[in-house]
């Protein structure tokens with residue numbers, strides 16, 4: 001089958017205040033995060049109907065991501081990015097997600113530091129988009145103890 005279109009809904013520079021970081025002092029404060037998200041999704045229906053209920057609403061995504069960042073309170077940006085991408089695939093009809101999360105105040109000598117991930121929708125929407133490494137991590141932490 002030939003694909004004749006490729007559409008995205010994007011969010012640039014979403015500002016979220018959340019607990020994030022590996023150090024003890026970071027667990028006691030909130031820090032700003034700057035988040036960019038690109039969701040590959042078919043916009044044909046919304047383009048014809050002009051009805052937001054047919055669209056993947058960037059407003060709803062912004063509200064969800066803001067809430068999830070505050071809830072997750074991740075240590076690593078990698079963990080936060082993986083969790084958010086899994087949640088986005090579980091809730092929204094999209095084929096591919098590119099997500100970058102920057103910490104603009106983490107390193108004084110840098111404008112921002114962060115991670116960017118690209119993930120494709122799992123074959124079944126019941127599966128997480130990221131490989132489940134929970135057992136590997138638990139086993140290796142048990143070995144270290």
Ligand SMILES: Nc1nc2c(c(=O)[nH]1)N=C([C@H](O)[C@@H](O)CO)CN2
Pocket residue numbers: 020021022023026075076077078103106107
């Ligand atoms: N690849 C990463 N490196 C680092 C992270 C991170 O989340 N991913 N986090 C930290 C600290 O929390 C740092 O932001 C404190 O300044 C260090 N490196």
